[in-house]
Amino acid sequence: MTDCLFCKIAAKEIPAEIVLETDRTLAFRDINPQAPTHVLVVPKEHHADAAALAAADDGLADDVLKTAHAVAQGDGVSEAGYRVVFNTGPAAGQTVFHVHAHVLGGREMRWPPG
Numbered sequence: 001m002t003d004c005l006f007c008k009i010a011a012k013e014i015p016a017e018i019v020l021e022t023d024r025t026l027a028f029r030d031i032n033p034q035a036p037t038h039v040l041v042v043p044k045e046h047h048a049d050a051a052a053l054a055a056a057d058d059g060l061a062d063d064v065l066k067t068a069h070a071v072a073q074g075d076g077v078s079e080a081g082y083r084v085v086f087n088t089g090p091a092a093g094q095t096v097f098h099v100h101a102h103v104l105g106g107r108e109m110r111w112p113p114g
C-alpha cells in the first residue's frame with residue numbers, strides 16, 4: 001500500500017526504533033508508549049486489521065504472535081507477564097489500519113482494559 005504509515009516503516013522509508021525483524025515481521029517501539037515495554041509488531045505485508053490477517057490463512061498471524069513473544073523475551077518481561085493487544089476497528093480504538101500487535105509490559109496491567 002502506497003499511503004500506509006506502517007507499510008512505510010516496514011519498508012524503512014520512515015524511521016522507527018526497530019527491536020526485532022524477521023523475514024515477514026517487524027517490531028518497533030511505539031512512538032507514544034503506554035508502558036515501559038510498548039512495542040508494535042507488524043507483518044511486512046499489508047493487512048488492514050486482525051480479521052484480515054487471520055483470513056490470510058498462510059501462517060502470517062502465527063509469525064506475528066511468535067515475534068510478539070520474542071519481543072517480550074528480549075525486553076525481559078515474558079516471565080512477569082505481558083499483554084498482546086490487537087485493536088480491531090474504530091470502536092476498539094484502532095487508528096492505524098495496518099494490523100499491529102501491541103506488546104505491553106513492565107508494569108501491572110489492569111483488567112478490564114478501558
Ligand code: 5GP
Nearest residue numbers: 016028029030031032087093094095096097
Ligand atoms: P492503534 O490505535 O491503531 O491500535 O495503534 C496505533 C499505534 O501506533 C499508537 O499506539 C501510536 O502511538 C502508534 N504510532 C502512530 N504513529 C506512529 C509512528 O509514526 N511511529 C511509531 N513508532 N508509532 C506510531
Ligand code: ZN
Nearest residue numbers: 004007046098
Ligand atoms: Zn500497510
